[in-house]
Amino acid sequence: xxxxxxxxxxxxxxxxxxxxxVGQEDTVEHLLIALIARGHVLLEGPPGxxxxxxxxxxxxxxxxxxxxxxxxxxxxxGDILGSNLFNFQTSQFTLTRGPIFCDLLLADEINRxxxxxxxxxLEAMQERRVTLDGETHALGEQxxxxxxxxxxxxxxxxxxPEAQLDRFAFKLLVAYPSLEEEARIVERFGQNAGAPTPxxxxxxxxxxxxxxxxxxGSLRHVTLAPEIxxxxxxxxxxxxxxAEIASGASPRAAVLLANAARARAALQGRAYxxxxxxxxxxxxxxxHRLLLSxxxxxxxxxxxxxxxxxxxxxEAPR
Numbered sequence: 001x002x003x004x005x006x007x008x009x010x011x012x013x014x015x016x017x018x019x020x021x022v023g024q025e026d027t028v029e030h031l032l033i034a035l036i037a038r039g040h041v042l043l044e045g046p047p048g049x050x051x052x053x054x055x056x057x058x059x060x061x062x063x064x065x066x067x068x069x070x071x072x073x074x075x076x077x078g079d080i081l082g083s084n085l086f087n088f089q090t091s092q093f094t095l096t097r098g099p100i101f102c103d104l105l106l107a108d109e110i111n112r113x114x115x116x117x118x119x120x121x122l123e124a125m126q127e128r129r130v131t132l133d134g135e136t137h138a139l140g141e142q143x144x145x146x147x148x149x150x151x152x153x154x155x156x157x158x159x160x161p162e163a164q165l166d167r168f169a170f171k172l173l174v175a176y177p178s179l180e181e182e183a184r185i186v187e188r189f190g191q192n193a194g195a196p197t198p199x200x201x202x203x204x205x206x207x208x209x210x211x212x213x214x215x216x217g218s219l220r221h222v223t224l225a226p227e228i229x230x231x232x233x234x235x236x237x238x239x240x241x242x243a244e245i246a247s248g249a250s251p252r253a254a255v256l257l258a259n260a261a262r263a264r265a266a267l268q269g270r271a272y273x274x275x276x277x278x279x280x281x282x283x284x285x286x287x288h289r290l291l292l293s294x295x296x297x298x299x300x301x302x303x304x305x306x307x308x309x310x311x312x313x314x315e316a317p318r
């Protein structure tokens with residue numbers, strides 16, 4: 001697939017998602033970038049801000065096989081992965097696949113289950129495969145996790161382990177809509193008796209797994225110049241040398257940031273990455289990987305402000 005075809009595909013997906021989702025253009029754009037870059041996304045926001053519905057509409061438009069897991073405190077790893085059950089008729093064990101065997105997995109309210117169960121996703125998110133009873137089962141190349149969570153200060157939630165957080169390419173904050181957007185939401189859905197669905201909103205399927213794979217393959221046309229590599233690495237390493245940051249970003253963050261920048265360039269029809277691609281994605285890639293120092297927490301500093309400062313201080317190539 002050419003870059004122009006990838007750009008056209010992204011525009012078609014945006015248009016279909018926009019039939020159901022009011023606003024959230026930036027969130028949809030990041031979902032598209034993550035999809036093309038083969039990354040995972042964590043959506044955080046208060047209840048009722050259409051995080052789940054957005055994931056459903058996005059999956060519908062892309063034509064990917066959709067799976068959903070509602071995370072609860074009593075969820076077990078086997079409920080996610082599946083299990084080998086003994087078949088008395090054949091006297092053999094048969095794999096009963098869990099909901100993780102899909103293309104796009106919605107991990108709904110992922111922080112409502114204990115870390116032990118969250119850990120069931122680690123291998124799948126990193127290697128796109130799962131291991132059951134010593135046997136490895138591959139997931140699709142398009143496998144993507146879109147997880148939702150309510151803010152950590154809400155009751156009944158567990159913090160995500162650092163190893164889990166580091167596997168998400170982006171953490172996106174879903175805020176309340178503006179006055180005008182909320183009025184459009186009420187106007188569009190306020191008279192409906194039931195909950196809206198992508199189908200009832202007219203969201204059409206404009207792609208499939210093969211099309212998405214071809215779009216992901218178009219990244220080979222996007223050049224990542226050595227000076228952009230150097231800029232990306234220096235920006236990520238700057239998070240480890242800041243006195244206000246107790247724990248900086250890992251090398252995985254630099255790799256994900258570079259790949260995401262290439263995907264952003266592809267969606268804009270460019271065959272090369274520019275510093276603005278890296279700058280535009282730095283906050284989404286880094287915000288969930290950094291831990292504030294105790295002094296910074298006492299002073300009320302925000303991760304987003306620190307990342308913005310690092311972007312400003314790190315010299316970009318001309």
